[in-house]
Amino acid sequence: MPLYTANLATKLPHRFGFSRTNTSSLPNYAAFKPSFFFFFPSTHILNSSPNRIYSSVPSSSSIMEDQKHVGPLISGPKSLSQELKVAVAAVQMACFLCQRVQSNLLTSNAQIQAKDDNSPVTVADWSVQAIISWILSKSFGSKNVSIVAEEDVQTLSKPGADRLLKVVVETVNECLCEAYRFGLEGPECTLCTSEVLEAISRCNSSGGSTGRFWTLDPVDGTLGFIRGDQYAVALALIEDGEVVLGVLGCPNYPMRKEWLCYHPRYHSIISKLSPTTSESWDKGCVIYAQKGSGEAWMQPLIHVNKKLVWPNSAIPIQVSSIDDPALATFCEPVEKANSSHSFTAGLAHSVGLRNQPLRVYSMVKYAAIARGDAEIFMKFARAGYKEKIWDHAAGVVIIQEAGGVVTDARGCPLNFSKGMYLEGLDRGVIACAGANLHDKIIRAVDASWNSSCL
Ligand SMILES: Nc1ncnc2c1ncn2[C@@H]1O[C@H](COP(=O)(O)O)[C@@H](OP(=O)(O)O)[C@H]1O
Numbered sequence: 484m485p486l487y488t489a490n491l492a493t494k495l496p497h498r499f500g501f502s503r504t505n506t507s508s509l510p511n512y513a514a515f516k517p518s519f520f521f522f523f524p525s526t527h528i529l530n531s532s533p534n535r536i537y538s539s540v541p542s543s544s545s546i547m548e549d550q551k552h553v554g555p556l557i558s559g560p561k562s563l564s565q566e567l568k569v570a571v572a573a574v575q576m577a578c579f580l581c582q583r584v585q586s587n588l589l590t591s592n593a594q595i596q597a598k599d600d601n602s603p604v605t606v607a608d609w610s611v612q613a614i615i616s617w618i619l620s621k622s623f624g625s626k627n628v629s630i631v632a633e634e635d636v637q638t639l640s641k642p643g644a645d646r647l648l649k650v651v652v653e654t655v656n657e658c659l660c661e662a663y664r665f666g667l668e669g670p671e672c673t674l675c676t677s678e679v680l681e682a683i684s685r686c687n688s689s690g691g692s693t694g695r696f697w698t699l700d701p702v703d704g705t706l707g708f709i710r711g712d713q714y715a716v717a718l719a720l721i722e723d724g725e726v727v728l729g730v731l732g733c734p735n736y737p738m739r740k741e742w743l744c745y746h747p748r749y750h751s752i753i754s755k756l757s758p759t760t761s762e763s764w765d766k767g768c769v770i771y772a773q774k775g776s777g778e779a780w781m782q783p784l785i786h787v788n789k790k791l792v793w794p795n796s797a798i799p800i801q802v803s804s805i806d807d808p809a810l811a812t813f814c815e816p817v818e819k820a821n822s823s824h825s826f827t828a829g830l831a832h833s834v835g836l837r838n839q840p841l842r843v844y845s846m847v848k849y850a851a852i853a854r855g856d857a858e859i860f861m862k863f864a865r866a867g868y869k870e871k872i873w874d875h876a877a878g879v880v881i882i883q884e885a886g887g888v889v890t891d892a893r894g895c896p897l898n899f900s901k902g903m904y905l906e907g908l909d910r911g912v913i914a915c916a917g918a919n920l921h922d923k924i925i926r927a928v929d930a931s932w933n934s935s936c937l
C-alpha cells in the first residue's frame with residue numbers, strides 16, 4: 484500500500500513579500516515512505532477502557548431538547564426540517580474532528596495514505612464518514628438512511644493496516660463522546676472496530692433517480708486539508724434526483740474575504756499580531772440551505788467546550804449583486820490537473836473579467852459564491868473525468884437558495900439522479916451570482932470551446 488509524507492511547507496502571501504498558495508500538482512505534496520502514519524489521540528481516549536461508558540453525555544441530549552431550552556427562534560431559519568438540523572450538527576462535529584486531525588498533521592511529521600487512484604486520504608476522511616454515517620443512522624434509523632459517500636474500507640482492511648484502523652477507531656470515539664455538545668446523542672459506550680467499519684461501509688448506496696439518499700464528501704479538497712489550507716465537509720440530501728438540503732462545513736474559511744486567497748496559516752499569524760477577543764468569529768463556518776426556502780444561512784463553528792444552541796448565531800447569506808464582469812471575481816480549483824487554468828484564462832479575457840482568479844481548494848468555492856465573496860466559479864476537468872455528486876450537491880442547493888445559478892456549460896442543471904456521477908454533464912460546471920454573468924460565460928464557452936484542446 485503506497486504511503487506519503489506530507490510536504491506541509493506552505494507559501495506566504497505576496498502581499499507581504501511572499502508567494503501565494505502553492506499551485507503545484509499532486510505528487511509535489513508527497514514523498515514515498517514505506518510505513519504508516521498515525522496521529523496520537525489525546526490521553527483521555529488512550530487511557531480509557533475499551534467499553535468506557537460516556538459519563539459526560541447528558542441522558543436527554545437531543546436537538547429538540549436544546550430547542551426547548553432556547554424557546555422560539557429569535558433569528559435564523561424559519562422552519563428547518565429535523566433532517567437539516569441533524570445534518571448541520573453532524574457537520575459541525577465533523578469540522579471539530581477535522582480541525583484536530585489537521586493540527587496533528589501539521590505539527591507532527593505525519594504521513595498520508597494514498598488511494599488506488601493516487602489521491603490522498605487521511606484518518607479524517609474515514610473518521611468523518613464514520614461519525615456522520617453513525618449519527619444519521621442513530622437519528623433516523625439505519626433502515627431509513629441511505630448514503631453515497633467517497634470513502635470505502637478497502638485500505639483500512641488491507642493486511643498491515645491494523646494500526647491505521649486503530650487510530651481511526653480512536654478518533655471516531657474521541658469525537659462521538661462529545662456529541663452532546665452538538666445537541667446530538669452519542670453512543671452509550673465506545674464503538675468497537677467492527678462498528679466503525681460498518682458505519683463507513685454502510686455509505687455504499689448507489690444513489691439514483693428515486694427515493695431519498697444522502698451524499699457525503701467527508702473531506703473535500705483533501706490536498707488542501709493536508710497542506711493546512713482550505714477544505715470542506717459536504718453533506719446533502721437528495722430526493723427523487725433533486726438536492727433538497729445541503730450543508731457545507733468550511734473550518735478555515737476567513738470571515739474577512741480578503742484573506743481567502745492567502746494560506747490560513749498566514750491569517751493565523753496576522754491574527755496573533757493583532758488579537759481580537761477570543762470569542763470573535765474570524766474563521767470557520769457552516770453554511771446550509773433547504774431547497775425552495777429562498778434562504779441560505781451561515782453559522783460559526785462551535786468552539787471547544789461550547790455547546791450548539793439553535794440558531795447558533797446564524798446569519799442569512801446572499802450572492803453578490805455585482806453583474807459587471809469588469810468588477811467580478813472568478814474562483815477555480817488550485818490544481819491545474821482538476822480544471823484547465825488556460826481555458827478559464829481565455830474565457831475570463833473574452834468576457835472582460837479583470838480580477839485575478841481566486842484559486843481555492845474544495846467546495847469552499849461554492850461557499851465563496853453563496854457568501855457573495857466572489858461572483859463566478861468555473862471548473863473544466865480534462866476530457867474523460869467524471870464529476871461525482873458529492874463534490875457538488877451541497878454547494879449547488881446552497882448557491883441556488885442564496886440567489887445564484889449553477890449549471891453545466893450548456894446551461895442545463897446538474898443531474899443528481901444517475902448514480903454517483905454527474906452523468907451527462909456538458910463540458911464543465913459554471914456557478915454564478917446572477918443570470919447576466921452566467922449568460923455571458925455560457926456564450927463565451929460556446930465561442931471558444933472548439934479551439935481549446937480540452
Ligand atoms: N482529475 C480531476 N479532475 C477534476 N476533478 C478532480 C480530479 N481528481 C480529483 N478531482 C476532484 O476534485 C476535488 C477537489 O476539488 P478542487 O480541485 O476544487 O480542490 C477532489 O475532491 P477530494 O479532495 O474530496 O477527493 C476530487 O473529487
Ligand SMILES: [Mg+2]
Pocket residue numbers: 700702703704873874
Ligand atoms: Mg471531493
